[in-house]
Amino acid sequence: MEPVMSDLGRREAIQRRFWDRVYDRFALWYDGVDWFTGNAAHRLRRRVLAHLPAPGSRVLEIGFGTGRLHVELAPRYRVAGVDLAYGMARLTARRLASRGMIPVLCVANANALPWPAATFDAVCSTFFFSAVADAGRALDEMVRVTRPGGRVLIVDAGEALDGNQVAHMLARAWETLGDYMRDERPLMAARGLAVERHDYGPWSAVHITIGTVPTRAEDWDAPALGVATSAAG
Numbered sequence: 001m002e003p004v005m006s007d008l009g010r011r012e013a014i015q016r017r018f019w020d021r022v023y024d025r026f027a028l029w030y031d032g033v034d035w036f037t038g039n040a041a042h043r044l045r046r047r048v049l050a051h052l053p054a055p056g057s058r059v060l061e062i063g064f065g066t067g068r069l070h071v072e073l074a075p076r077y078r079v080a081g082v083d084l085a086y087g088m089a090r091l092t093a094r095r096l097a098s099r100g101m102i103p104v105l106c107v108a109n110a111n112a113l114p115w116p117a118a119t120f121d122a123v124c125s126t127f128f129f130s131a132v133a134d135a136g137r138a139l140d141e142m143v144r145v146t147r148p149g150g151r152v153l154i155v156d157a158g159e160a161l162d163g164n165q166v167a168h169m170l171a172r173a174w175e176t177l178g179d180y181m182r183d184e185r186p187l188m189a190a191r192g193l194a195v196e197r198h199d200y201g202p203w204s205a206v207h208i209t210i211g212t213v214p215t216r217a218e219d220w221d222a223p224a225l226g227v228a229t230s231a232a233g
């Protein structure tokens with residue numbers, strides 16, 4: 001008898017067999033989401049800009065996708081990007097080049113980032129974290145390449161802190177499509193980061209989680225630093 005595939009296994013299969021191909025071969029199609037939503041998706045993603053460090057800082061964007069955010073980061077920061085899909089990297093490279101910017105993009109798995117420890121002042125991602133099966137490993141890597149005192153910023157969809165049912169239904173729908181709906185706070189706190197989270201967007205169904213990497217070596221031993229939350233951002 002065939003073993004029953006767990007729900008997590010089912011979602012990983014959808015990510016690998018469907019979404020990876022979509023991101024690679026139909027990058028332009030994915031870009032249509034912004035057009036279709038009247039740029040609403042882009043406004044949600046741009047929330048990350050308010051929490052980045054000073055202009056000129058070193059910023060890594062993980063899972064940059066079609067590069068809509070990346071082209072806004074590039075003029076302000078010393079920015080690099082990583083994505084698993086060649087199709088996305090091609091599109092984003094073209095987007096940067098057409099604006100006279102030199103792409104620093106890398107096609108690689110976020111589970112094994114090709115940079116030494118503490119390379120960046122901030123590492124950010126938008127709607128990427130819900131696409132990875134092994135979130136712990138990806139987050140370990142995000143933290144590793146962020147300098148002490150630097151920030152890890154994750155924008156993604158999920159359950160709302162106020163527990164509203166619409167956000168709950170949306171989260172179930174995303175799971176059906178293969179995504180992993182997470183609260184990133186415990187994952188970050190378990191790695192010794194000081195964490196805050198803000199919910200926003202329609203039905204508070206999107207949130208930004210901001211983790212600050214400790215500056216003092218002894219803080220790394222603290223299992224969970226303060227966890228601040230707000231239901232509206």
Ligand SMILES: C[S@@+](CC[C@H](N)C(=O)[O-])C[C@H]1O[C@@H](n2cnc3c(N)ncnc32)[C@H](O)[C@@H]1O
Nearest residue numbers: 023063064065083084085109110126127128131
């Ligand atoms: C849902 S799209 C989000 C794209 C963009 N950041 C946005 O805000 O629309 C997820 C992106 O993450 C990339 N991705 C998925 N798994 C990845 C992994 N393990 N390592 C690097 N990139 C990955 C995909 O190729 C895709 O471009």
